[in-house]
Amino acid sequence: MKPERFETWLTVDRKGLYCRPGGFHIDPYGGAKRAVVTHGHSDHARPGHEDVLATRETLAVMTTRLGTPATKGAQAAAYGETIRIGDVAVTLYPAGHVLGSAQVLIEWQGARAVVSGDYKRSADPTCPAFEVVPCDLFITEATFALPVFQHGDASEEVAKLLRSRAQFPERAHVVGAYGLGKSQRVIALLRQAGYDRPIYLHGALAECCALYESFGVRLGPLKPATGAKREEMKGEIVLAPPSAIADRWSRRLPDPVTAFASGWMRVRARARQQGVELPLVISDHADWRELTETIEETGAREVWVTHGREDALLHHIKMTGRKGRALALVGREDEDQ
Numbered sequence: 001m002k003p004e005r006f007e008t009w010l011t012v013d014r015k016g017l018y019c020r021p022g023g024f025h026i027d028p029y030g031g032a033k034r035a036v037v038t039h040g041h042s043d044h045a046r047p048g049h050e051d052v053l054a055t056r057e058t059l060a061v062m063t064t065r066l067g068t069p070a071t072k073g074a075q076a077a078a079y080g081e082t083i084r085i086g087d088v089a090v091t092l093y094p095a096g097h098v099l100g101s102a103q104v105l106i107e108w109q110g111a112r113a114v115v116s117g118d119y120k121r122s123a124d125p126t127c128p129a130f131e132v133v134p135c136d137l138f139i140t141e142a143t144f145a146l147p148v149f150q151h152g153d154a155s156e157e158v159a160k161l162l163r164s165r166a167q168f169p170e171r172a173h174v175v176g177a178y179g180l181g182k183s184q185r186v187i188a189l190l191r192q193a194g195y196d197r198p199i200y201l202h203g204a205l206a207e208c209c210a211l212y213e214s215f216g217v218r219l220g221p222l223k224p225a226t227g228a229k230r231e232e233m234k235g236e237i238v239l240a241p242p243s244a245i246a247d248r249w250s251r252r253l254p255d256p257v258t259a260f261a262s263g264w265m266r267v268r269a270r271a272r273q274q275g276v277e278l279p280l281v282i283s284d285h286a287d288w289r290e291l292t293e294t295i296e297e298t299g300a301r302e303v304w305v306t307h308g309r310e311d312a313l314l315h316h317i318k319m320t321g322r323k324g325r326a327l328a329l330v331g332r333e334d335e336d337q
């Protein structure tokens with residue numbers, strides 16, 4: 001018999017989303033006994049859990065960033081491999097968000113719940129594509145859950161960057177991109193577009209790029225920006241964390257064109273406010289169409305929204321005859337938009 005009410009076995013406590021019959025949290029805030037972690041961004045992968053289950057890639061990201069992913073034990077699961085935890089079966093599926101990112105399917109007494117973490121549906125050469133997992137309850141984020149958000153084709157944004165470079169051969173192009181996921185995706189898209197020159201990296205991005213390469217993601221020639229001569233940087237592409245593009249750091253570059261790769265660059269005012277000359281709409285999160293189509297495709301009769309702009313999405317969920325609920329998890333969106 002299917003348990004009718006998901007609230008009776010999937011609850012929210014001060015550490016976040018908790019699966020009662022499994023005895024574990026998903027992406028908990030820290031210090032959980034058992035944690036299943038969807039991906040390595042710091043708003044999902046936090047330190048101090050006793051036991052962690054995640055993909056091998058996510059565990060490697062956690063080891064790189066936190067030192068140790070778990071105080072007692074870390075268990076790696078391959079995509080599609082089912083693991084029993086307590087009374088439930090847990091299976092990870094690709095989320096298409098960053099290297100190692102996973103959706104978590106939890107099966108209990110015939111009911112199927114999917115916690116999707118962060119995800120996107122558009123192509124990304126650096127990680128396996130999102131897989132639709134049929135379920136009764138789908139738990140989704142809502143970072144870009146407004147119809148105005150349409151991310152478009154990321155390769156067109158990269159073409160824009162290359163055109164600007166051709167137009168200003170005397171200037172460096174400094175592209176703000178988050179360390180885990182976005183910067184590797186921008187590099188891979190540049191390579192796909194045939195750009196084979198060395199790409200210069202701010203020191204903060206080097207570690208994650210090395211990690212991607214250790215998992216077989218080819219990024220081509222990369223060079224540290226630190227120590228490179230001003231003259232040498234003319235006409236080159238430099239990647240840096242978003243905080244560095246408007247900072248003293250970028251002043252060493254020859255007359256830099258500042259670009260920023262983010263889903264938020266759809267909002268012109270935000271680009272202007274951040275002093276971004278060349279906004280590149282490249283997002284690792286689902287846009288409005290991807291969110292609503294994914295909900296449809298999973299066949300879920302109930303949808304819970306973890307965080308973001310949940311009002312419009314909840315309205316849509318109700319209008320399409322589903323049950324909706326806002327979880328309003330705090331502390332998300334720290335890192336990766």
Ligand SMILES: [Zn+2]
Pocket residue numbers: 039041044097118336
């Ligand atoms: Zn994320």
Ligand SMILES: [Zn+2]
Pocket residue numbers: 041043044118332333334336
């Ligand atoms: Zn997130």
